[in-house]
Amino acid sequence: GQQLNQSPQSMFIQEGEDVSMNCTSSSIFNTWLWYKQEPGEGPVLLIALYKAGELTSNGRLTAQFGITRKDSFLNISASIPSDVGIYFCAGQGSGGSNYKLTFGKGTLLTVNP
Amino acid sequence: KAGVTQTPRYLIKTRGQQVTLSCSPISGHRSVSWYQQTPGQGLQFLFEYFSETQRNKGNFPGRFSGRQFSNSRSEMNVSTLELGDSALYLCASRVSVNTEAFFGQGTRLTVV
Numbered sequence: 001g002q003q004l005n006q007s008p009q010s011m012f013i014q015e016g017e018d019v020s021m022n023c024t025s026s027s028i029f030n031t032w033l034w035y036k037q038e039p040g041e042g043p044v045l046l047i048a049l050y051k052a053g054e055l056t057s058n059g060r061l062t063a064q065f066g067i068t069r070k071d072s073f074l075n076i077s078a079s080i081p082s083d084v085g086i087y088f089c090a091g092q093g094s095g096g097s098n099y100k101l102t103f104g105k106g107t108l109l110t111v112n113p
Numbered sequence: 114k115a116g117v118t119q120t121p122r123y124l125i126k127t128r129g130q131q132v133t134l135s136c137s138p139i140s141g142h143r144s145v146s147w148y149q150q151t152p153g154q155g156l157q158f159l160f161e162y163f164s165e166t167q168r169n170k171g172n173f174p175g176r177f178s179g180r181q182f183s184n185s186r187s188e189m190n191v192s193t194l195e196l197g198d199s200a201l202y203l204c205a206s207r208v209s210v211n212t213e214a215f216f217g218q219g220t221r222l223t224v225v
Contacts, residue, residue, distance in 0.1 A: 042216035099210040100169040103156040
């Protein structure tokens, strides 16, 4: 089945630093999604990417859909304490069972004020 | 527009019992998916329903089942609960099977 490798598993940074995380897949995806989850809550959609090479921003967040369609990157600029949480990538293929979302294991981000 | 609503938020059940969880999708969303989240395994796909039909199924035993009603609301049932079923169960809705998914807050199930 499809597998997603998300890295790093965790990051501990100082407020104001930039953050990068990525996901790589063994399969091609047609859609990449990035979510953030805070304790006790469900994941919240941050950015959706639909086309290879696409670069999309949402405030201080920027995500890219890799050219090979097997990877995606999320960058957070000038981190603040409320960026703390677990960030998940999710990929979706096309057709039949491939429409289901496959999730990475998450990147735990801690921001030190 | 209201988000995805899951009830109840918390449940404590005893081994061997069964449980039913409920999910109301965003208005206009016809697809509902269910996920199990545990610290060790992350987000694991259970199944997806679209227009009252199961479209996809994950690798879970038959004790896990679901259904979707004509108003797109969905229920998930787990029978003969085991300690390992303790997890956060998340529901996600989307307009169709190939659009972005929006999650509810989850139901925290504890099996004792």
